[in-house]
Amino acid sequence: MRSWESIRSDFPMLKASMAHHPLIYFDNGATTLKPQVVIDRVVQYYASENVNVHRGDYELSGVVSARFDRVRETVANFINASAEEIIFTSGTTEGCNIVALGLESTLTAQDRVVTVLSEHSSNILPVFHLVQQVGCELAYLETDENGRILVEKIEEAITTNTKFVAINHVSNVLGYVNPIKAIVQRAHQVGALVLVDGAQAAPHFELNVQELDCDFYAFSAHKMCGPNGVGVLYGKYQQLEKLSPVLMGGGANSRFYKDGSVTFSKIPDRFEPGTRNIEGVLGFGEAIKYLSALGMDRIHQREIELKTYLYDQMKAMDNIEIINPDPDVAIISFNVEGIFAQDVASYLSHFGIAVRSGTHCAKLLPEIVGATQSVRASLYFYNTIEEIDQFINVLSNISLEKTIELYL
Structure with a gap:
């Protein structure tokens, strides 16, 4: 059975960079990366x-x-x-x-x-x-x-x-x-x-x-x-x-x-x-x-492992409001206290992290959860614990002042 690290080598896009950082792609709910065979x-x-x-x-x-x-x-x-x-x-x-x-x-x-x-x-x-x-x-x-x-x-x-x-x-x-x-x-x-x-x-x-x-x-x-x-x-x-x-x-x-x-x-x-x-x-x-060939059950279990690790880390952060408590799949939607969702996404992008922000095409959802905008981190099987650690580290250091500096 191939290791997940070996499987990552099938995806050329994972070698890409963004803002002079290795790309951390957490926008899989929007679209996924393509293996070389495809x-x-x-x-x-x-x-x-x-x-x-x-x-x-x-x-x-x-x-x-x-x-x-x-x-x-x-x-x-x-x-x-x-x-x-x-x-x-x-x-x-x-x-x-x-x-x-x-x-x-x-x-x-x-x-x-x-x-x-x-x-x-x-x-x-x-x-x-x-x-x-x-x-x-x-x-x-x-x-x-x-x-x-x-x-x-x-x-x-x-x-x-x-x-x-x-x-x-x-x-x-x-x-x-x-x-x-x-x-x-x-x-x-x-x-x-x-x-x-x-x-x-x-x-x-x-x-x-x-x-x-x-x-x-x-x-x-x-x-x-x-x-x-x-x-x-x-x-x-x-x-x-x-x-x-x-x-x-x-x-x-x-x-x-x-x-x-x-x-x-x-x-x-x-x-x-x-x-x-x-x-x-x-x-x-x-x-x-x-x-x-990878196996859908194996893919599902890998994603649950990644989701659980990410969710547990984010749940412990005082400045994070999670919109979807205890999700079933590797999607976590959240806001950072006092910072507009798009500004959070732009700040993460500055460190090579790709997420989505906004209403996510579900424009009636605020009638249930209240939040009109959110940041969404969505993972796939080729993501890693190490990427999550980097994501949490960047998120832990965010502030309104730092997001404003990006536009100056």
Whole structure:
């Protein structure tokens, strides 16, 4: 079994520097670094495979098309689904929009749609679109004061007129694993469909969509060592058939006619119009193989070890307010007393430490936790205890005066 130190050598970006310091990358919730095998796979496509897929009657197009299709099988095996239930998207955002907007014609003003105040804009804004366009009733799952969903209150939100529930598997700010099975069970009792935003879950622990029993599940490649601009929408086949395509173009139809009628292609082609991000899909296949070789359980345990060490150190600091007590994954959102979140992030950047600050696209979250802005440290398996020690050392010496000096 390879050591974590050895695994770090797979990531060229970890040799980078920032502000004349070795880069300490604690912004993995935004995007993850790419191993060399993924970079090489993307380059290989442009160097020797640069053709379109499913559109050429020549040998190379057929070869690359087959490789593209094998990635669909790889993704399906990774989440325990069937290949025909895997749709390649540009990312989680597109996946969430495909589902919500695709259901629009099936909803009425008498129906309820349910989400949660901690939801990322990529999932909650399509829900708002349904409310605005159809007139659906909007409801939110109840949480405690820290943002954890109250299981005993799920039934009150998901009422008998509920038709659609959009929920994150893991909050990108709070790092809490939501009770998806309980939500799905209640939703299915009343005949509602469930879309899960898995952007912060799929990279970090083993995923089995059969066990979750959700109707749709969306996630992104770039948050799990894959290329940018690629994502996956999983959907139960019979539920995908209920969606109206919201993007249309070549490859998504088998015929169209002068009178304006269209015969759409079979699933998944129906939801993949135009030229897909071929090099991204091929690179994503390599990323999944890489993660699978490391082992998702091992990755999860490593992240828990790092998260626990970081959380315990930060909890002991008097000037730190942690927004998400006892997170389930390696995401810690915090503020430094008396210092604006963006100034904290800029100060850390001065020492080579990359974190995110702001609202993190969860702009209704302050209604639960109070804080309107926060700094987020999000770790991945290639981070180290030594990096955490350096982070804590810099954070321990921060002051308002020192952050002001950066601008003088």
